Amino acid sequence: MRTIAVHTQTSEQIGIVLENNDVIEYVTIRPEVQMLSGSIYLGKVSHINKAIQAAFIDIGEERTGFLKKESIPWAQKSIESTLKEGQSLTVQVTKEPEGTKGAQLTADITVPGLFVIYQPYGKRTAVSKRIDAKQAEVLRTWTSRQLDADEGVIVRTAASNVSTQTILNEIDQLRDLWARQIKTSTTDRSRKLVDDPILPDQLIRKHPLSLITEIVVNNSQLSQSIKQRYPMLAEKVKWVKNISSYTGITINELQSKLIQPVVVTEQGMELVIEQTEAMTVIDINSHKFKQKTLSSYQKLEMNKTAAVEVARQIQLRNISGIILVDYISMQEKKQEKELLKYMSELVRRDPVSTTILGITRLGLMEITRQRRFSNVSDQLTAIQKPAFSKDTLIYRLERYLTENIQSEAVLVAMSPDLYYHKKQLLSQSISSKIPQELFVRQDSSITDWQIELEGSLDMIQSVISRRVYHVDNLF
Structure with missing residues (x-):
């Protein structure tokens, strides 16, 4: 059995799913990252590419979306005979923008519920393969009777545990949502029509209803919203002030493990x-x-x-x-x-x-x-750049000094960690091999070594004296 816990009190909102007290899923929303997948837009065709049979759709976001001909249910011939530039079109995001590419779109709209996914242009009924064949046939028959010729539904696994009437009622609700909020839009301005937030909606719908024991949230308004949107789950929704104490794991602790x-x-x-x-x-x-x-x-x-x-x-x-x-x-x-x-x-x-x-x-x-x-x-995590080992850093410094014969003296700043490693690594001094007068000082603000100053011996000694540096001149 599963517990869905949604943390919403901080800027970073996080949802976790626990099964038998083990965390099996982690989902996060950050204010600087906009997630588009699942959202429905009223877009406008900005360009048609005949060569690749695709269209670029202005959806009111930073980049235009990409719509393939195969993603248009009513497209029978070429895309240029199906769409016209400047035409308004209802589309749905199937894949997030990546790099310089815009979002991937489909015109085969899906309006998801707990038990079925309504498709205004679906033209068929599909039933989850996880539902017993005999029950699947009954569900297919009943739902098909509820649909017009152009409509379609996908019956989800969760439908196997509820009455047929509950399923038919949800089809009516989703159809009504499509008719009221999406299909009857009164303006052709490119914009988002319906948002499908990852938290809590997509996270809740991902998991079979029969497996969800409780939905724990730390926001009373969100608690009421979930109950209103999903009446079948109302009894499983709990408002808890401190979710980490309730679940037994803090988000920081979980992130460290991940x-x-x-x-x-x-x-x-x-x-x-x-x-x-x-x-x-x-x-x-x-x-x-x-x-x-x-x-x-x-x-x-x-x-x-x-x-x-x-x-x-x-x-x-x-x-x-x-x-x-x-x-x-x-x-x-x-x-x-x-x-x-x-x-x-x-x-x-x-x-x-x-x-x-x-x-x-x-x-x-x-x-x-x-x-x-x-x-x-x-x-x-942050992207880690390749870094040299301590041994390699010492040998690189040694090579730099022995090859550099331009200056009379050199002042090297070195991290304390590397400074002491230098003494352990080299069993004997190589000062005699270095052509310059060498001065080394420790600096905790750097992570490796830096040539701080090169020039005449008098200039280097003057700087060391003026800045009151503690130095040694042994490599």
Whole structure:
């Protein structure tokens, strides 16, 4: 059973999902980052590109959105015969802007609810594959009767636990929302028509209603808003003044864990998570067991144990794209198939579409996960520039000094840490090899070393005296 906790009292708003007291999902909204996905806009066609059969749509944001012909339900011929420049058009954001690219758009609008997703131009009824086939057919029949020829719905997994009438009532509510707030817009000015906030709406809808035990918020107005918007959840919504005390974990503590590359399971196995721009690699480190001879059965069971944490970390850190997992090597193909099946069952619980592709010839499990919103690590951490080791910094300074024969004297400022490391690294002085008179001082404001001054010996000594520097002249 799951608890959704929404922290809204600070500038950074955060939602977490807990299952059996373990955090399985982390979502954040920051004031400087505008999230567009799911929002519906009244846009205007600003340019049509015949070559790629796509249109650029002005939606009133900083950059124009991108609309492919395939994303227009009524497009039967070319895009230029479907749309005209200057034409107003209702569109929905399916992918956030990235770099210089604008948001990706669709004209196949979806209006989501708890049990169904209403599609004004859908023309068909689709039912979640997780619903039993017999029940799915009943739901398909009843919902189809409720729709006009152009309309469509997607029946969500949560619909399997409520009455047919509840589902039909939600279809009417969503259709009414479309008719009142979106379709009947009275102006052709490009603007947002309906916002679909990540917190709390998208986070709540991601999880099956039957699994949600409670929704905890620290804002009384938000509490009332959720109850009004989702009457079926009203009894599960709680207002709590201090959510961290209620859930037993602070946001700062959670963030500190989320940026750590090493995760240790209760059984003592380690997951080493390395994320690059192209892919994410997860290495299952079994060094604790390397001195032991493991049977085939033990290796499989250890891999299954690790798989549970792999699936949890992928969802928690919102890792997407290409994922490679290096499990403990197993010799038998039968065991690999069993692990693949087990991992497939685990990722089915993830609301974001995740596919287990197989195991490569090198023994790596290939996984792909749909890209939705930012990777948690990208949100929380700064990009680290490559940095030289202390040893390398000392050797670079040594090389600079021995190669620089232009000046009579040199004043070097060095961090205290590097200053003492220099003494440990070099067993004997190399001062005789340095052509200049060398003066070294410690400076805690820098992280490596800097050539502070070069010139004549008299000038350097004068500066040292005037600034009252404490220096030595031994490298």
